[in-house]
Amino acid sequence: MTPSLRSRDGEAERRFVETLRARYEQAGFSFQAEPDADQLPDFLEGYRPDAIARKPGENVAIDVRRGPGPSEPPLPAVRRLFEGHPDWRLHVAFMASDPLKAFPIPRADPAEIRVQEAEVRALHAAGHRRPAFVLAWALLEAALRATRDGADRAHSPGTVVQALAMNGLVDPETERDLRALVPLRNRIVHGDLAVDPSDHDIALVLAAVRAVLSEEAVHP
Missing domain, CATH: 3.40.1350 (Trna Endonuclease; Chain: A, domain 1)
Structure with a gap:
């Protein structure tokens, strides 16, 4: 090789x-x-x-x-x-x-990620879908970084999805669904006030966070 x-x-x-x-x-x-x-x-x-x-x-x-x-x-x-x-x-x-x-970002403790997942759910329940969606994406990147192979650097959303798929942390269907949400995430972050994530969109990202944290690849 x-x-x-x-x-x-x-x-x-x-x-x-x-x-x-x-x-x-x-x-x-x-x-x-x-x-x-x-x-x-x-x-x-x-x-x-x-x-x-x-x-x-x-x-x-x-x-x-x-x-x-x-x-x-x-x-x-x-x-x-x-x-x-x-x-x-x-x-x-x-x-x-x-x-x-590049700038280093420390690994988040999986327990802290789960605590912040509750914050996302609270935002969502209060009707604040846009901030809930953006924070859910932040938790997804933090979950990637918490894995044994996670790098301590910032990644674009597309890179996060690709890394999760390549490391076997999400299945192909989830990869496809997450990738379809990247443009929506970018539009919200960059100030497009005309778009709004759905309840399903937020649930999908949070489900991916939980899937990554459940893998053996995550540090204890």
């Missing part, structure tokens, strides 16, 4: 990897960027992650990518390498297309 290490915009990638190093070392991991083949387990079959992080009982292979669009090697093929190896997991870290515009 083609190694994942890529030469594009190497300085930006190195800066991004250093932010990952700080986060993992703070969590008690040792961190190695651009690991050599002899530092990797045999089951990776030639795939070379951009970094690895280790601590007793937990090993992480880190694959840095520009975004959740098509790239080499394909993520599904990479993920299959880790099947049957519970002591290793894959962390796909997405870089912003413009690293200078």
